[in-house]
Amino acid sequence: MLELLFDPLFRLPFITGLLLAPVAAIAGVYLRLREEWLAALAYAQVAAAGAVVAVVLHAPVMLGALAAAGLVATVKGLLANPGNHHFVIFILLGWGVALVAGSFSAHGEMVGQSLMDGQLYFTGQAHLLGALALLVIGTLCMSWLSQRLLMDRFFPDYFSANGIPAWRHRVAFDWLVVAIVAVATTAFGVMAAFALLFIPAWVAWGVAQGWRNVLIIAAGLAVVAYVIAFVVAVAVDQPFGPMLVLILCATALLRFARRGVRSASPSAAPARAPSVAPEAAHRK
Amino acid sequence: MKSEALLRCHGVVAGYEHPVVGPVTFELFRGEVLGLLGSNGAGKSTLIKAITGHARIFRGRLETAPGIELAHHRQQPVRPAECPLSGHDLVTLTGASRQTPPPQIARLLDGRVDQLSGGQFQILQIWACLGSGAEVVLLDEPTNNLDPATVEALVNLIRKDQAGRTILVVSHEASFIDAICSRVVSVSA
Numbered sequence: 001m002l003e004l005l006f007d008p009l010f011r012l013p014f015i016t017g018l019l020l021a022p023v024a025a026i027a028g029v030y031l032r033l034r035e036e037w038l039a040a041l042a043y044a045q046v047a048a049a050g051a052v053v054a055v056v057l058h059a060p061v062m063l064g065a066l067a068a069a070g071l072v073a074t075v076k077g078l079l080a081n082p083g084n085h086h087f088v089i090f091i092l093l094g095w096g097v098a099l100v101a102g103s104f105s106a107h108g109e110m111v112g113q114s115l116m117d118g119q120l121y122f123t124g125q126a127h128l129l130g131a132l133a134l135l136v137i138g139t140l141c142m143s144w145l146s147q148r149l150l151m152d153r154f155f156p157d158y159f160s161a162n163g164i165p166a167w168r169h170r171v172a173f174d175w176l177v178v179a180i181v182a183v184a185t186t187a188f189g190v191m192a193a194f195a196l197l198f199i200p201a202w203v204a205w206g207v208a209q210g211w212r213n214v215l216i217i218a219a220g221l222a223v224v225a226y227v228i229a230f231v232v233a234v235a236v237d238q239p240f241g242p243m244l245v246l247i248l249c250a251t252a253l254l255r256f257a258r259r260g261v262r263s264a265s266p267s268a269a270p271a272r273a274p275s276v277a278p279e280a281a282h283r284k
Numbered sequence: 285m286k287s288e289a290l291l292r293c294h295g296v297v298a299g300y301e302h303p304v305v306g307p308v309t310f311e312l313f314r315g316e317v318l319g320l321l322g323s324n325g326a327g328k329s330t331l332i333k334a335i336t337g338h339a340r341i342f343r344g345r346l347e348t349a350p351g352i353e354l355a356h357h358r359q360q361p362v363r364p365a366e367c368p369l370s371g372h373d374l375v376t377l378t379g380a381s382r383q384t385p386p387p388q389i390a391r392l393l394d395g396r397v398d399q400l401s402g403g404q405f406q407i408l409q410i411w412a413c414l415g416s417g418a419e420v421v422l423l424d425e426p427t428n429n430l431d432p433a434t435v436e437a438l439v440n441l442i443r444k445d446q447a448g449r450t451i452l453v454v455s456h457e458a459s460f461i462d463a464i465c466s467r468v469v470s471v472s473a
Contacts, residue, residue, distance in 0.1 A: 035364075150377055154362050154369075155412075160337035161354040161422075209396050210370040 019131040025222035028201035040197035042087040043181040045094030065182040118189025118241010130183040189241035199248040206255040296344035298334035319465035328454040355418035380415025402429040
């Protein structure tokens with residue numbers, strides 16, 4: 001069975017996912033930074049709905065996914081205080097539209113079902129090119145975006161106080177995430193795409209010390225989980241999406257294991273650094 | 285010769301839906317530490333928010349010298365419950381990592397910021413602003429959460445290590461304002 005891994009038929013989907021996995025995980029880290037992690041599921045569900053609508057309208061699937069998720073990102077950007085309750089509405093809307101639109105055509109229903117099941121093996125050259133483009137664009141934008149997103153989070157007045165427009169990096173990030181989610185959803189399926197954006201970032205957030213380490217751990221975890229899921233799915237002839245989700249869920253144990261080590265270690269008890277200079281403490 | 289005014293506040297009345305503070309008039313000159321003193325609810329923080337663009341100016345004029353950069357330490361700094369950033373990451377954001385930090389702050393740089401106490405995070409955020417390249421630093425109630433020894437360290441930081449910085453400080457603690465400010469403006473609603 002494992003010889004299938006080296007089958008040319010599987011090369012393109014494998015490479016596509018290998019490129020997408022770290023990009024999605026790093027996008028998830030920044031979504032968590034902005035407390036918008038549920039947006040990943042909202043974009044994924046709406047992208048799936050857009051893909052089904054595109055099939056019904058005889059338009060390109062990925063274009064439909066991009067347009068729908070982009071529309072939601074635009075609406076989110078116009079909201080005064082976007083939060084989880086808004087993302088839940090988008091998730092429900094996406095689910096409803098995907099099912100209703102799918103009922104209008106057999107092909108639409110089939111695409112909708114495959115996006116729910118998560119079958120990586122149906123990815124095409126457009127996905128590979130999309131993943132490659134996202135990797136290149138993400139790498140090029142990373143330094144510019146990262147600095148601004150972190151400043152926006154921890155020193156949110158910096159931009160308005162200095163007359164620097166914050167909408168540029170916010171919109172750029174939203175659209176980068178939309179593109180990543182749209183490609184990932186149409187390649188992996190809704191839940192696998194969401195799991196890739198959510199779980200590695202969540203684990204890294206809990207165990208890493210320092211921002212660079214968060215990014216490295218999230219991306220590394222996503223790649224390892226992806227490769228294992230691909231091998232196992234091929235070896236046991238199971239759908240890829242659920243396999244990736246299950247393996248990513250298993251990696252979540254790392255977060256709890258690390259916490260267990262912290263609480264069990266005697267040196268972990270006085271976690272806080274001394275609050276004052278020793279000489280000042282003596283004076284007290 | 286009088287030094288250059290980096291911030292001018294002419295009869296400013298500021299607030300949100302309704303006016304909260306003012307009219308207030310003052311100038312902040314390069315190299316001075318100016319204190320805005322007033323009781324709780326007097327509108328001191330609202331005035332700072334008007335400077336940073338987060339409160340509405342109903343009347344008056346607020347002018348900053350062209351091309352200057354402002355750093356703002358909020359009364360309640362943003363601090364997520366879980367945050368993997370190290371102290372070093374936080375001060376690198378503002379450029380404060382280019383300066384040698386005082387020992388009280390240096391020992392806070394290596395760990396995750398979510399493992400710091402409220403006071404430790406507060407002093408780290410203040411250092412991120414004071415150590416940055418900003419020409420004007422706005423400190424809103426910087427002594428909140430700080431124990432007396434750390435307040436003393438902050439006074440030393442502003443008076444000695446950061447001497448010559450242009451700082452606008454808001455506080456309801458008259459003794460802290462007296463200790464660091466070269467001039468004081470009283471603010472009332």
